[in-house]
Amino acid sequence: MDWTTLRDQFPITQRWAYFDHAAVAPLSLPAARAMTEWTTDKTENGEVNARRWDERVEEVRGLAGRLLGCNPTDVAFIKNTSEGIGIVAEGIAWRPGDNVVTAAEEYPANIYPWMNLKDRGVDVRLVPSRERRVEIDDIRSAIDGRTRLVSLSMVEYASGFRNDLGTVGSLCRERGVHFLVDAIQGLGVLPLDLGQIPVDFLSADGHKWLLGPEGAGIFYVRPALVEQLHPVGIGWNSVIGSRNFAKLDFQLKPHAGRWESGALNVAGITALGASMQLLLEIGIDQVSSRIMDLTDHLCEQAAQAGIEIYSSRRPEDRSSIVSLVSRDGDPRGQVRRCRAAGVVINQRAGRLRISPHCYNTTAEVDRLLELLDGPNQ
Numbered sequence: 001m002d003w004t005t006l007r008d009q010f011p012i013t014q015r016w017a018y019f020d021h022a023a024v025a026p027l028s029l030p031a032a033r034a035m036t037e038w039t040t041d042k043t044e045n046g047e048v049n050a051r052r053w054d055e056r057v058e059e060v061r062g063l064a065g066r067l068l069g070c071n072p073t074d075v076a077f078i079k080n081t082s083e084g085i086g087i088v089a090e091g092i093a094w095r096p097g098d099n100v101v102t103a104a105e106e107y108p109a110n111i112y113p114w115m116n117l118k119d120r121g122v123d124v125r126l127v128p129s130r131e132r133r134v135e136i137d138d139i140r141s142a143i144d145g146r147t148r149l150v151s152l153s154m155v156e157y158a159s160g161f162r163n164d165l166g167t168v169g170s171l172c173r174e175r176g177v178h179f180l181v182d183a184i185q186g187l188g189v190l191p192l193d194l195g196q197i198p199v200d201f202l203s204a205d206g207h208k209w210l211l212g213p214e215g216a217g218i219f220y221v222r223p224a225l226v227e228q229l230h231p232v233g234i235g236w237n238s239v240i241g242s243r244n245f246a247k248l249d250f251q252l253k254p255h256a257g258r259w260e261s262g263a264l265n266v267a268g269i270t271a272l273g274a275s276m277q278l279l280l281e282i283g284i285d286q287v288s289s290r291i292m293d294l295t296d297h298l299c300e301q302a303a304q305a306g307i308e309i310y311s312s313r314r315p316e317d318r319s320s321i322v323s324l325v326s327r328d329g330d331p332r333g334q335v336r337r338c339r340a341a342g343v344v345i346n347q348r349a350g351r352l353r354i355s356p357h358c359y360n361t362t363a364e365v366d367r368l369l370e371l372l373d374g375p376n377q
């Protein structure tokens with residue numbers, strides 16, 4: 001792979017050394033072009049080419065299926081990660097005394113929907129991390145006979161710890177517990193094959209590692225569970241004969257499509273599809289190994305500069321997010337100083353968070369390290 005040429009697809013590289021994909025990614029050029037194409041067509045032709053855009057949405061669904069290793073009809077387009085998690089939180093037939101197990105270090109998108117079930121008698125079990133890791137044994141111990149669901153991120157947003165989805169998924173299957181993955185911090189940069197890994201539900205917006213715009217995401221539901229989940233947010237487009245407006249026939253689509261209640265964010269979906277296509281053409285394995293090289297280099301340089309690496313960098317734990325302990329105890333100040341020097345990083349949980357994508361370079365990483373190791377620090 002020619003990573004230098006790839007940079008042409010990311011105009012952001014002309015202005016910034018951008019290491020903040022764990023917050024919001026820049027659009028790739030193909031994504032921007034796809035969106036412009038949609039805007040131009042809508043401006044000039046209104047609804048005349050609607051069929052073409054419907055086909056485009058189905059093409060992107062096919063790409064999502066390839067990315068996840070599932071059937072395209074197992075995927076619904078959603079407006080963000082929270083929507084997908086909400087579909088599950090509001091769709092399970094809870095009984096008082098049930099519980100949900102998740103990690104204490106999860107992003108709030110994967111905590112509040114469960115806390116919101118308190119009035120239905122559902123308890124939320126927040127498993128604390130140990131040694132900067134979410135331990136499988138702790139998840140196992142938190143599960144009991146009343147656990148209905150384990151809900152975890154593919155990668156923890158602040159520490160960058162990569163959960164072992166295969167092991168947790170198998171554990172859930174053994175115990176008869178559903179497993180939901182908030183995949184927004186991993187999808188696009190870490191391989192995931194739902195044909196191999198037992199996941200029941202998955203939700204991810206496209207605005208981080210998938211290099212899409214905000215407001216266009218994907219929700220996966222295992223086909224066998226479609227009928228078990230009470231359908232929430234039902235609309236005109238949830239039924240089999242959705243285009244036959246004059247004939248009412250309330251038969252829900254027999255797949256994830258029933259959760260696409262009405263008009264879709266076609267501009268966002270087409271842009272997301274263009275970035276997905278780019279990533280799939282490179283190959284997610286290649287993207288992943290490139291990012292591991294970059295983040296390993298970052299950690300080596302940071303260690304040499306005496307900067308403490310918070311993230312677990314064991315081969316099975318590491319991800320595209322690196323959390324560093326700020327040497328001067330002022331991560332916000334460091335983020336500001338970096339930005340003034342053209343380098344975009346972020347801070348989370350009182351630490352620096354660096355999140356490069358595959359088009360970043362080791363030279364950019366070195367530039368960042370000079371700033372973090374500079375006289376102001």
Ligand SMILES: Cc1ncc(COP(=O)(O)O)c(C=O)c1O
Pocket residue numbers: 022023080081082083107109110153155156157182184185204205
């Ligand atoms: C783990 C995780 N989940 C979800 C989100 C965002 O949720 P949404 O797509 O609903 O805005 C973030 C954003 O930072 C995140 O890190």
